[in-house]
Amino acid sequence: MAASTEGLVPITRAFLSSYYDKHPFTPPLSSDVSHLTSLLRTMATDLGIDDEALTFTQPPHKIDENMWKNREYIEETIFLLQQSNWPDPLKQQQSTPDNIQFSIILGKLKDKLHRTLTTLESFQIKNADHVFNTVMTYLPQDFRGTLLRQQRERSERNKQAEVDALVYSGASIRDRYALLWKQQMDRRRQLAQLGSATGVYKTLVKYLVGVPEVLLDFTRQINDDDGPMEEQRHRYGPPLYNLTSMILSVRFFLSLSWARYESKKLKGEQLAVLEQAVDVYTMEFERFITFLSGVFxxxxFFIPADVAGAVEIRKNDDYKEISVPAGKTFEVILSVDSVNSYIAWDFSLVQGKINMDIGFSLEFASPTGEKILMLPYRRYESEQGNFCTLMAGSYKLIWDNTHSTFFRKVLRYKVDCIPPVAEPVPFD
Structure with missing residues (x-):
């Protein structure tokens, strides 16, 4: 049985604020973060870059986007630290004492950034899985949940294939992360559309996937400009913004150093600053995301399933009523345009003093006119379920009262179709 959201309301910014009051990021970031970031920029200026060219990109406002930017800058820095990408003079003179020491230090920096990259990737995966699994606790614990999980897995495989194809084409790290962020925004737009659904679409989403109203409202407003996540950014954004600027400064300085190496060889004191900056960044960033992981x-808004209570009460205004005369049938026809869409139905009979049942079946008609019986005729007093379509075409739901000689049946029902439902993603 799914957990219930009965009696709950979407989390507000004020509600989150009271929670975050109890979870400050302490101790704050080391003052070395801003100090070393400033030093790196000064050293970049000394390489001959004018003030306009040295204008650094401001960190994004969204926490999620900052995480992706940190991954991008870390990977670019690791790329520069790989021996094959060192300046030719440094590669050609590795036997000198100074260059041997340089090689050892650069190798250590690369290893430290690799560990931080792995930690960040793990954080993102766990956060996405946690959000998905939490939302799933509020959905019916039957084959519908299995369908959604399969759909999410298929969607993620397709996205990974898109990334792999881009990499195979020789795209840069920046191009790959531009695609990764686009995919993340696509997930977010799908989820926002789910929360903003109205009318029949919203009714069916609620029934088909069992999404409670409170979760639909939550997905709709969670990323509003002054919504709940703005409080999260207000509290925890500043240290993350500083860390994003720091790793960007590391990457920028190293890139300029390699470009200017022949005319302005990297000095020992500059390398020491770079080494200290990577040490501080990796230590502080890992401390920050470990803290953030626990807070999130x-x-x-991640309410444990055992807190929620009884199953959500469905509202009567989602239903229609029709009287099916004795010896007659009642039909509803739906058109499906997209593969992997869903047909959903929920019906019951208004009970009287006599034994009440009605026949029900589902037919499919392909665009070429071929007809297939998808659900065989059977008599019910009530039924609820769904059907995952694999084909586009016309679907006919049939309620059959021909077995009854005298009694009309009052049918209370709702039925419709929607395209594949978006999978939950991390909020920010």
Missing amino acids: ANSP
């Missing part, structure tokens, strides 16, 4: 996992 226990934030009020």
Whole structure:
């Protein structure tokens, strides 16, 4: 049985604020973060870059986007630290004492950034899985949940294939991360559309996937300009913005150093600053995301299933009623345009003093006119379920009262179709 959201309301910014009051990021970032970032920029200026060219990109406002930017800058820095990408003079003179020491230090920096990259990737995967699994606790614990999980897995495989194809084409790290962020925004737009659904679409989404109203409202407003996540950015954005600027400064300085190496060889004191900056960045960034992981996992909008209570009460205004005369049938025809869409139905009979049942079946008609019986005729007092379509075409739902000689049947029903439902993604 799915957990219930009965009696709950979407989390507000004020609600989150009271929770975050109890979870400050302490101790704050080391002052070395801003100090070393400033030193790196000064050293870049000394390489001959004018002030306009040295204008650094401001960190994004969204926490999620900052995480992706940190991954991008870390990977670019690792790329520069790989021996094959060193300046030719440095590669050609590795036997000198100074260059041997340089090689050892650069190798250590690359290893440290690799560990931080792995930690960040793990954080993102766990956060996405946690959000998905939490939302799933509020959905019916039957084959519908299995369908959604399969759909999410298929969607993620397709996205990975798109990334792999881009990499195979020789695209840069920046191009790859531009695609990764586009995919993330696509997930977010799908989820926002789910929360903003109205009318029949919203009714069916609620029934088909069992999405409670409170979760639909939450997905709709969670990323509003002054919504709940703005409080998260207000509290935890500043240290993350500083860390994003720091790794960008590391990458920028190293890139300029390699470009200017022949005319302005990297000095020992500059390398020492670079080494200290990577040490501080990796230590502080890993401390920050470890803290953030705990805060997010226990934030009020991730309500444990055992807190929620009884199953959500469905509202009567989602239903229609029709009287099916004795010896007659009642049909509803739906058109499906997209493969992997869903047909959903929910019906019951208004009970009287006599034994009440009605026949029900589902037919499919392909665009070429071919007809297939998808659900064989059977008599019911009530039924609810769904059907995952694999084909585009016309679907006919049939309620059959021909077995009854005298009694009309009052049918209470709702039925419709929607395209594939978007999978939950990390909020920010």
